[in-house]
Amino acid sequence: MKKHLVLAGGGHAHMVTLSNLRRFIEKGHQVTVIQPSEHHYYSGMGPGMLGKTYTPGAIRFATRRVVEKMGGTFVLGRITRIDADARRVYIESGNSIAYDVISCNVGSQVPQNMIAGPLDDIYLVKPIERLLDAQRRILELASRRKLSIGIVGGGPSAVEIAGNVWKLTRGPGMQPAIIRILARTKVMPHHPEGVRVKALASLHRRGIEIMENCSVQSIRTGKVAEGSGRTHELDIIFVAVGVVPNPVFRESGIPTGPDGGLLVNRYLQSRRR
Ligand SMILES: Cc1cc2nc3c(=O)[nH]c(=O)nc-3n(C[C@H](O)[C@H](O)[C@H](O)COP(=O)(O)OP(=O)(O)OC[C@H]3O[C@@H](n4cnc5c(N)ncnc54)[C@H](O)[C@@H]3O)c2cc1C
Incomplete structure (x- = not known):
């Protein structure tokens, strides 16, 4: 049939x-x-x-x-x-x-549990389409004033987003933005030291600020707060904290693993039976 x-x-x-x-x-x-x-x-x-x-x-x-x-x-x-x-x-x-x-x-998706209120000027790095919305918004604002842009997270996506925001805000007619990475531990902690050193050097060369050991607890439009009580005023916030x-x-009540991913057998079939 x-x-x-x-x-x-x-x-x-x-x-x-x-x-x-x-x-x-x-x-x-x-x-x-x-x-x-x-x-x-x-x-x-x-x-x-x-x-x-x-x-x-x-x-x-x-x-x-x-x-x-x-x-x-x-x-x-x-x-x-x-x-x-x-x-x-x-x-x-x-x-x-x-x-x-x-x-x-x-x-997969970026967890939103740290975010309070609407997502105005807050951009999760997934779905990728959202990066296009971020681009439009940054171009609109950076042509009028100097922005401060924060990226919460410290993995490769945070580094790639920081570098590309730098490029975007150095284009013709743009006011160069202040760009800051807020990483919970180190930037790219799971990569070999050589890769990390190269990434950091590239960010430093561009004047991108790196704040390590920065345990962000809450995010709302315009503001990021750390567990220590320190806050960061930011015009645009990217959230790249993993997925x-x-x-x-x-x-749906279908068996999942501890992280909520679909539980499968070795043929990648759901293990509900
Ligand atoms: C900024 C960034 C950069 C990355 N760069 C790399 C890289 O260079 N190399 C690398 O290997 N990985 C990279 N990754 C990771 C990579 O995106 C994922 O590993 C990969 O997308 C996972 O593939 P997937 O098929 O599981 O899901 P995806 O490719 O994300 O596909 C999910 C699909 O499901 C659809 N969908 C979502 N929710 C629903 C729903 N409720 N109903 C119906 N459809 C739905 C979506 O529209 C999408 O089509 C990057 C991730 C990010 C965020």
Whole structure:
């Protein structure tokens, strides 16, 4: 009997499946791809897009166009729940879609538990599309005044974001921003010392401030507060504190590991049975 395959998300992990979609359709199966954006952005080039090294078009995959060209159905939407017993997936809009088989690639997200209030002038480094919003906002403000921009986090994404914000605010007509990295321990603590030294030298050369042992406790528009009580007034704040699994599995009552990631067997199948 012909089946309905639903692909939840069309990110990096689903790329090969997406490029082979036609093979499912040719066998008579129905394929639906559900994703909150019509495009998927390549994260490795996201900071470079922020700094204008790449255009958005150069770093994104046209998910809707590819799916439809191959004979599949694309549904624009965010999955909020999977009812694995009823084999039905629910979307933010309130609609639901029945499936025979679901393959999940809903990615990870930046935790928001430190953030209080709305996300005005606060930019999480995922989804990558948000970096484009940040770029527009920085260009708008930095053409009028000198900004202070903070990046909370100390890993490679924080370093890449800092460097690209530097490039963006050194462009023609821009007022050079003050850029500060607020790292909980050291910058790039999990990298070899040689890599760390090179990254730090590159940041120092550009006058990017590095604050290590800076344990940020709360973030709200315009202000970052450390556990020690010290605060930082910032016009724009990036949050690059790492990622956690998408909460959709835990919220759907599907077995997860301790961090909320989908629990799988060695065939990457859910271990609910
Ligand atoms: C700034 C930055 C730079 C990075 N640079 C690198 C790098 O240089 N090299 C490297 O190896 N890794 C890099 N990473 C890490 C990399 O992004 C991840 O490891 C990779 O994206 C994980 O792939 P994935 O397929 O699990 O998820 P993703 O590729 O993130 O795909 C998730 C998909 O799920 C969709 N989705 C999300 N929620 C829902 C929902 N509720 N319903 C339906 N669809 C949903 C999204 O739209 C997306 O299409 C970087 C990350 C960041 C944030």
